[in-house]
Amino acid sequence: MLAGPPQAEGAWGIAVTQPIVVGLDGSAGDEDAIRQAAVEARARRRPVRLVHALEIPLPFRVEPDQRDRVRTALVAAVETMLGEAARRIAAAVPGVPITREVVSGGPVPALLERTVGAALLVLGSGKRFDPTRMWLGSVARHLVRHAACPVLVARRPAPGEPTEGPATGRIVVGVDCTSVSADAVAFAFEEAALRGTGLIALHAWEPWNRLDRPDLDEVARAEEARHLAEALAGWSEKYPDVAVERMVVRDRPVLALTRAAAGAELVVVGSHGRADMALGSAGQALLRHAPASIAIVRPRRHG
Incomplete structure (x- = not known):
């Protein structure tokens, strides 16, 4: 952990078990993941666990005394991002327990570990598939194949894609x-x-x-x-x-x-x-x- 113990918000008077785990990577796809996480939390009455795995690719030329400063700034930025996500979910689902975690290391081990005992893992994909994006690249494929719970890849139709059909609302x-x-x-x-x-x-x-x-x-x-x-x-x-x-x-x-x-x-x-x-x-x-x-x-x- 980079930022101490997980930070929790809200209470429903229910056991904080089988959470909705949400993997956020700071991209545009996070918006869809946050939206779907709120839908699932409301429907299932489960707590939400927001997770960001932080890998810090510091240049070799960065002086040792500057590394901690860069690391601290990055962690602060991630905590701000998770805090905003938590506020949006709390506004949509009042009282839902929300945990925020900044984890040091790669997303695969961090998220796989947190799928054990989880109700669902939610990832964002953005409006269009992009094979260079983290969640729908090798990371997502690994998570889909090895997660201990169902994986929901959240997305909306891109411009030009159909938005209505026989399954509308179903x-x-x-x-x-x-x-x-x-x-x-x-x-x-x-x-x-x-x-x-x-x-x-x-x-x-x-x-x-x-x-x-x-x-x-x-x-x-x-x-x-x-x-x-x-x-x-x-x-x-x-x-x-x-x-x-x-x-x-x-x-x-x-x-x-x-x-x-x-x-x-x-x-x-x-x-x-x-x-x-x-x-x-x-x-x-x-x-x-x-x-x-x-x-x-x-x-x-x-x-």
Whole structure:
């Protein structure tokens, strides 16, 4: 730690457990991360933990007596940034407990450590994907694959990207009908219930039949619809207030999800599954192009 113990603000009279961890890097994407963190804190009634990992690349020519001065100035600037983020969240969610931390070192170990026992890790991406940005570069890929909790990459549509569509105001979950997407489905239903919104469960399939045989396509579509129904079995009973629309689409999964995401509050996918509904290379493409925030949910280890 660079700035002493974490600084906490606010109180709800609840246990400060399973926080919403927010990784802030001082970029434009922080605005979206702060906004989504406030939404999640309000919905889940969880505390917020703001984290900035500070790596200080001091030039070799800086005199030793100046290093501490530079370090102190940088830490002060980061604390100001975190303080402003805390004020914005507190204004949106009065009384929410907020912790601010400035951590010395790289963002990967700092954030991975703080995902243990967390409800969610929120990162910002800015309005457009940029492979040079920290969160959506190798750091984000590592966090998505190894975080101990779901990771939400917050973004808004960029100019020219669609802002309305069939999913406007709803949550979209990609379902590949394997056990890998089961936790993503669970997360999506819970999120929809907490936000008081509807849910689109989308399953996309690519036809094995390359011939012009509509009859075979109908058979395949019926089979895929059956798989989707099985993957969703029991969830509407658990969350009866969540209106669910099932979509079975003949298309590449990442394209189907990108199109369905227009206007969505959130897109939810699993990680490491078949049919590209999980976060592999196609999922990375979804992060680049989907005009909505995306939550990536890794399967939990049971037992």
